[in-house]
Amino acid sequence: MRPAPDAEETKTVAYPPGPPIPALLQGLLYIRNRAQMLPPLRQRYGDVFSVQVPPFADNLVVFTRPEHIKEIFAGDPRDLHAGEGNQILGPIMGQHSVLTTDEGEHARARRLLMPAFNGAALRGYRDLVAEIAAAEVDRWRPGSTVITLDRMNALTLEVIMRVVFGVTDERTRAALAPRLGRIVTIGPLQYIGLMKPALQKYPPWQSFHGNMAAIDDLLYAEIAARRTAPDLAERTDVLSRLLQAGGDFDDEPPLTDAELRDQLITLLLAGHETTAAALSWALYELAVDPEVQREAHQAVRAEDDKSLEAVMKEAMRMRTVIPGAVRKLTRDMTIGGWDLPAGTVVACSILLAHRSPQNYPDTWTFRPSRFLDGEVEPNTWLPFGGGVRRCIGAGFSLMEGTTVLREILSRYRLDAPAGAKPERGKVRNITTVPRGKARILVTPR
Template structure:
């Protein structure tokens, strides 16, 4: 017997309009009226149950791929059929296995200096003493960092990708849930995206050709080199088409969301001067615990992605609800992060709640969960840590009493409406008194 959460009586188009134009306010109003689960009509997912109960979320994330698979439709529509977002079952597991090594352990640590170098280079352009939005800067940092991590050394191709990818990501995020026309002219939105994708494929082909001719390929640490040398269990290599799709997935997913989270960090820290002060003290002392907690907390209070979910392939029982085959189930990231039963005083920005503890990955879900959890979560966390550390080391971020910046949808990610306005001053270098015969440099 099908038992779905309650649904509003308003017409479907009204439900869709409210949810799409005011996602946070709309979802929270639904919770106030119906509780932690309800069913809404949300294009393109249809009549979909929305859940935010931790136990039900855990059940969904732990369901086998025979029962619950990747949400339909998904980012694979714009990233390609070989993207992790599009792949299912054994194909997804095989591809994911090939992509895990570059983003963990020693390989991950090798990228830290790269991220710091890109941060220092971008911070040198920051104006002092006047307001400016940091989001364009953080977008350049994250784009340059992921390009170098994926492809290695600089070159003409990377310059082309720096120009091309931001336009592709912006256009693709707007097209994500729109119907794909059978035809469509060259200058239609889908036509422009296909043209950009063809240009991207040509650039990647040249980079692959160069890498395959590199006699020292096995000494390189970049993701492309590792992927070219990786093999599936049957000994075969990844096809060029799948390689291009996976690289685009890494470039797009590893760029926009991290840049937006950095902008939210600036927005939140400027409005919490006590936390900001303690972070600077910690940076000067060489610590990191509060910084890591602050990064976790900003992803809780300002998640850049609204929802994750699963497509139901076989009837499933989720706590109180029986969801039939063919439905999509949506998990509201904002609602579980805003649940006082899970996070006391949830709307307060309070990094201390994560000091000395790690979040439960079925409660804190900015990267999704289960087998579909974001592959680049560790890379993103490292990048956020390095960029924030470098910024606080080199600049004084001026607090503000301005109202909170509102949420603004950028297609896939939710950003601060003004781009994370900052006012900064470069910190002067001071020399601390020598200790035990050693001289230590620090920033004042």
């Protein structure tokens, strides 16, 4: 890694233009109101602009054009560190997480995790997802209003706990689930405070760190118990796979307990919150658009999973859950025609790419068929990032969403409750979820 430029060099850098307002205000707007902040900035400053987001990035350069995004995703991961760019996740995910590491350590973690999410593994998980989805929908009362964000969070958390841990002690899962729920429901300002160790002694951060300590105790206890499980070699859950990994890849040592903890918490949180939000948005859009819902129900009857997957993809496009994918430059680089110094954080704006009229002329039309007609161009649909850092759970998330939609649509017609206001987004931790929790009325078919 090359050293960062000295102070004198930094002063002469010409960053892309950006808003002339105080850095703290920029950071607050970016973290809490990015969907309202970013589109006007692109309109005023163009397809490349700068914002300041302390304490995460003094100079965050935002790119929105497909060719620029391709340039960043295709870049050498030694030059563009995603782990360094994702340090906002560090206080929760840990220093060994596949999301917060770079270069050799990241490559090792990804290599060990990938077998748990390949095609064969996904086929093995599908029946489990269908079983959990059916049990969830069995609890719905015909003619009732379902708070989909809450129900999808519960459903996807149950799925990911079963996939990660397998069928284990029910008491452990019952103790873990509510504690994980407390993490995903924190607000963005509380999340920012996690970067300041001095705040740990004050509420609400004090209770947050106490909750994390309890989660760690549960995870380490599960790791210890699984290491001695007599049927470890026959198990297919992620934890059991990881405990047997290592040693076969370039003589690498097995994962330590600390490494296992960080990968487990990453999978448990990233593996359910984003999918739950996407499912909530998808169900809401189907409820307010009877024609698209009719087509989706026809897909269920025809066992056309590609069309149901397109519903999930369109929900992820129009209601972007994660706003961007970031990289931190380890050397001076030219990106999109801009000469940027080492230390700059660059962001591929998923939100702006999904809302670009050049990429999607009918931006605010919920039209899943666009993903079946071949009209979606490369580097314009980015919910899972891209390049060597593309989310390893992308296939699992789409499979899970498709399976859940099939179960719900096969039994119920969805409608918006009378008098309900249109849903808007709300930032919760780092994800964008329906502000009103996407309430829908369910009527038996």
